[in-house]
Amino acid sequence: MAKRSVWSDNRFWQRSAAWITGFASVLLIWLTFDTMAQITIGTDEDLKNGVTKRVPSPTVINYKITYEMSTKRGHEVPIIGGNDGQGMSLFQEKEMFFGRDDWSEEEATELLHLGKLGSQVKNCMNCHTLLGNGAYYAPDLTKAWLDPQWGPNGSMQAMTGKNTKEEAMAEFLQNPSKYPTHARMMPNLGITAEEAKGLVAFLKHMSSIDTNGFPRNFGKIEGAVHGK
């Protein structure tokens, strides 16, 4: 019989499996604590004090949101309430959301809660992608709030007969098949006016999440460039 080597010993591999699995799990849990601290939803105070959060307070719906290049980070970041010129948010410039820019933390939280519930119950994720995850049958919604299609130069405000982005979106969500943009249409999901408001708040909030530059060049390129 050949001399027993440690490499061909089942117990050695059994222990390696246990140790490596344990080590990887501990590392994952430790990183989870760190990540959780960084992605916990911010507060209205943070916004007022100019503290940048990866996931800002729901009251971010009171502010103007854009998606601009940060030279420091080398990719685009959400800019809340104006750019300081270096790719950092100023948290100054407000923007009306359904006619108001003074949504309290409580009201905004309630609206976001309704919107998030709606996004799950209406099964958004099984056609669209949210933060890039979901199905691929309809456009990604990560930065949908910032999509030029819904802006003053886009076609959706005129189509729905509304003057603001949020009202156009809410109108569309309530009667999607009335405003078809392509042969592939969004079905009517029985979304009420209140739910639509919540969903739009959810979308606006999602566009303010720092996604490390995903998606790249969003909304910067207008007009189709087919082929090369």
Add this chain to the structure above:
Amino acid sequence: MIDPSVIRPEIALDAFLPIFVSSALVLVFGGFYVGIYTAVKVNILKKWAMPFAYLFWILTAYCLYTMGSLMHVGDFTAKALVIAAIGLLLLPHAVYYMQDRVHKENEH
């Protein structure tokens, strides 16, 4: 309507295809290397096939290099890729050695 300061693709448009192909080939060739090596060792294939195994390893390393340079990987990743290539070279040897050991110990 393109603001030049904004468009900074890390990857050139015509580099996507070569990246996908080379990264797929890394594993295809890597798989061939490991597969042929093992198959020769357990006598499913004849001995003369062995140089082809190493040829596939060379192709793997080359594809890894192509992929890395097209993606403009940083220093850290570049080092990691070199180590990965060497690791792959050693992997089937180590694995076969261990297997054979266990086999011999248990055939009595």
Add this chain to the structure above:
Amino acid sequence: MANNHLTGIGSESKQLATWYFTFAAILFGAQLLFGLVAAIQYVMPGFMFEVLDFSVARMLHINALVVWMVFAMFGAVYWLLPDETGIETVGIKIGKLLFWVFAAAIVVVVLVYLFIQVGPADEMSIWFIHEGREYIEAPRWADFGIVVVALGFVANLFLTGMKGKQTGIVTVLMADMIAFAGLYLCGMFFTDNISVDQYWWWWVIHLWVEATWEVYVGALAAYGLITMLGAHRKVVEMWLWIEVTMLFGSGILGMGHHYFWIGTPEYWWEIGALFSALEPLPLVAMFIHVLYDWGKTQGEQDAQGQELSVIRNKPAFTWFVLNAFGNFLGAGIWGFFHTLPQVNLYTHGTQFTSAHGHLAFFGAYATILIGMMYIAIQGTNGIKIMNHTRSSIWSVSLLSGGMMGMTVALTIAGYVQVLVSRAQMGATWAGYFDGQSGMWFAQAMDWRLIMGLVMFAGFALLAKDFLTTGKNPVHQR
């Protein structure tokens, strides 16, 4: 199964396994059916519009997928447990009762999906209709039901493993299945914060399919190699431990590749890139494992001067080999080429993911579970050497050929999306539809549908073979 020839130790456990397999096979058919509906909708968007919309068809498609695999996984454990431990499964009566609870719950969930579809945006809908979170849409009440059933299953496994002979395979399964069941809890809460939501959602999805399920497959492959080839248990079990080491070592932190863009910090780029680049290695190892054992056992047989195949179940072995290969191809290659953050920035959320998902689920899981079903058919019918039949050959060819074709079609579609919708158009609404209307994309979707039909034909033959092969005289009894 009506005509059951199971006798001796473990016959109850094996009978339960056949129930699980039967239900799993039916759900597999349902999965393909709803997949076809969704594939048709890509080609003809008006198909069943506002009757069975894409969202509903796709939810049924992926839920049927998860559930049939879980059923087949449970079934496979009940099948191999008596062989490994040498005793009847402890608490098998409760196991059988839980099967009916589980199956009934699934039927209710499916009926609600089909006929209620959406509700108002409140907690009640989350509790009783669905949760709208990809793969784990099951409503909250069903979540609790699943936890109860899973606990019963884990209890069966643990009590049997501790009372009977605890082999390496059983030890790995025990550790793995408790993690598998426990991880489900991470997906059972509601939060307003979508980043936190997706963070924990991936704990369920990723740690299932890229860690615990893969380890499960390793254990199943080990059992299969011993049963079908008579491979040395010592060698096979050592392999299994090495695979567990590699799978968990790379897979647990490989989770990082899902945390590139969901609001989580940048350090996940490095972690995700490094560990997910390592993820193909265990898959390569699993592939060599099969090759090695096959070569060695056949070599020993040949050395005795007999020109006999060592394979005792040809159809099952074919599926097991396809598993080793498909796992490497689908999870390994198709996973690797969009896992690095530089590339993933453009491929994330395109048909690339879809191509990878299809081939990986099929290659890594469907194949081996179908193989286990063949082992069960062999066992239930008292067959010594099981041979291929015409339909087993055709079904394996059509299913895997169709899947490969579909994957290629989806990959081409994904490539168009990356170039047009992402790299050139910056992922807007307009960019999205420009990508979708491209000729290459549209044709890829046509081919995907055709390949889906090919797979469905393959499934029909597989079902026919399952029902008839037991009595076929080609097998040696």
